[in-house]
Amino acid sequence: MSSKDNVVKDLRELYAILGLEQVDAHAGFTVHYLQDTFKQLPFRSQPFRPNYFSFLFIRDAFGQYTIDDLQFEVRPLTVYFTNPGNYRVFEWHAIRDTCLITFDEAFLKEYVHADVFQQFSFLLTETMQPRPLQPYEFDTLEQLYRYIHREQYGNSPYKQKLIGALMASLLLKIKEYFFQDYNPIYEGNRSSEIVKTFKIDLEQHFRDLTAGRTDTPLRVQDYADKQALHVNYLSNVISTKTGKSASTWIAEKTISAARVMLQNPALSVKEITARLGFLEPPHFSNYFKKHTGMSPAAYRKQHPETRS
Known part of the structure; x- marks a missing residue:
């Protein structure tokens, strides 16, 4: 179509x-x-x-x-x-x-x-x-x-x-x-199962990152390995079924997690940087600004309220 x-x-x-x-x-x-x-x-x-x-x-x-x-x-x-x-x-x-x-x-x-x-x-x-x-x-x-x-x-x-x-x-x-x-794993055809499993793996990994249980970012290849799929096949299924590449899903999840953590004043930018798997705060800041148009510090100033 x-x-x-x-x-x-x-x-x-x-x-x-x-x-x-x-x-x-x-x-x-x-x-x-x-x-x-x-x-x-x-x-x-x-x-x-x-x-x-x-x-x-x-x-x-x-x-x-x-x-x-x-x-x-x-x-x-x-x-x-x-x-x-x-x-x-x-x-x-x-x-x-x-x-x-x-x-x-x-x-x-x-x-x-x-x-x-x-x-x-x-x-x-x-x-x-x-x-x-x-x-x-x-x-x-x-x-x-x-x-x-x-x-x-x-x-x-x-x-x-x-x-x-x-x-x-x-x-x-x-x-x-x-x-x-x-x-959700057991609903739909094979392509649907691949998409749902990818989303669940993505969600679990970012829960682990934000909770401090891991500081190792996963690539598209890693998500393909989890399902014993060739990376090109996983990428094609994700793009075809969702209209977004697997790398875009990962980037959006990274930014979503960063936004939530930046609204928590108990977490420093350095700690958020480490939890999301970036090597240095400038790397995280550049990445965040590329995807949101503002620095982590500017975003934090605009969103001072936090969940109790």
Whole structure:
């Protein structure tokens, strides 16, 4: 599909195209009601490869999602989840009551749980069909996402922490309803298993790095060795299935971990440098600035609040 080479890459770009200037796509978390956005229906989006997770809570709406080459109908009283990387297009035919929540990995780890993918392994699933709920189950989720929406647009000095606590409750309820016995390794075809295993290995390695259990960075070759695959084959599968190279996944995970640790004043830049496997602080600083546009010290000044 040639259009896959020309897609929206991130939430800010997509929201700008949709004219959603009132939704802050910079903060790593958004929540809004689609009936307030899409006034002229039917609507079909541009193709995009999001760099964020999303939940759609569909109280009353009809439409269709395309993920890679799969199509799913979305109907009332369903929950729909997508994770970063896959090519997708969405269409809406009717929207009366639907809430969209988006969030990135850094937000999850800072405000929900440091080991979020261990606690909520279903977030690693590559392609999830819409999940229908009983009315009482949807009512429970609706109470939570309405609280989240209220806090997001309120003025509490504890806004992010409150939203993080509510998101943890929301994720626990979703896990209770759908994923109590979920194991992402055993879902999907061989290529899907390779992608999921790579993501799990990546997550485990960065948990070890940030916890100080290792200071040895892993290369793409190392991740291929873990699955007994040729490095070119692993690289091709990752790029084809997610739209990003394995090295890009590693770089993004490095920056995500660095951002979280920089918000902890108990960790010096020198210690963060060592934990992430860089030889010297200047190497880490140059790497961080290359990927974020600012130095670690400047980032730390802009993000003084930390998780208690």
